[in-house]
Amino acid sequence: MIKWRKWNNVLHRDIGYAVVALTIVYAVSGIAVNHMADWNPNYRQQKEALELQPVQGETTQEMKQHVMRQLHLADEPKSVFRPDPETIQLFYPGQTYTVDVPTGQGIVESVRTRPVLYEFNQLHLNSVKKGWTWFADLYAVALIFVAVTGMFVLKGKNGITGRGAWFTIMGALVPAGIWIWYQYF
């Protein structure tokens, strides 16, 4: 084995170990956000119906107090909003109460983060920004390095000049073929 291949394999192995954790984070998050049209990968949303008495009060403040009394809510909401004259909304951390003023019917919507997946998505979609942008760039470069050095780990018939070439070409043809299909057909 010539010297460059030894270094290639050592760096491929060790940098490969280093990127395992983040590759799993990105891959799991990638699957989750790929299906964003079908679900919210960050939050679990729950809605429950409320049956209250018609909301009384002349002002928003009075209406808020009446809703709070009916729901036995002791803490003040973070904010109150009236999207239209017939609706009042009370916002609490992670919970929104929406009540129809004339009928008292309403909905309480609870929002909770999905454990683990939320954190994975924050990293994958770079919500953290700042230093993470550079770290994620470095990770991407490391991933390219692992991919390229991976082609030269083996020599001979299973290496890039033999069987490896066919697998590498197949791996490139799949995304290229799909792109061409969507572009022209």
Place this chain on the structure above:
Amino acid sequence: MRVSIIVIALLFAAGSALSGDGKQYGKQLTVKEVTKISDIMAKPDRYNGKRVLVEGGIVDVCAKRGCWMKIASDKEFESITFKVDDGVIIFPMDAKGKTARGEGVISVKKYSVEQQIESGKKHAKEENEEFDPSSVKGPKTVILLKGEGAVID
């Protein structure tokens, strides 16, 4: 071996720069003076195309992509939609009830009945939902704040 350990150590050292308080979304705010949402809603044509900074409680957030949020006006029964391009900024769903300061450019678009029906049908098809053309009652003016940056709470 020593070289590869140094390379890996550098990789992890870069992570030490990790930070972020999670309050700033998108670009830094540059406009200093807050424009009342009620002023924009009252005279939208005057603000069309202008860069503004608005402030108010967050009353709704896009449940799918976090690509918009509604900011309550200083007047009752009014809010403005702060819309960003998909993926550029993702607003957290649990931001509802918090206060936002958002900067962007006001966009005012007027839609005829025909345009609303056409767009309603298209949207319904995409979302696999029913659309009732009779729900369109007349021409509509849509006022959006094309958001570029926001600070929440």
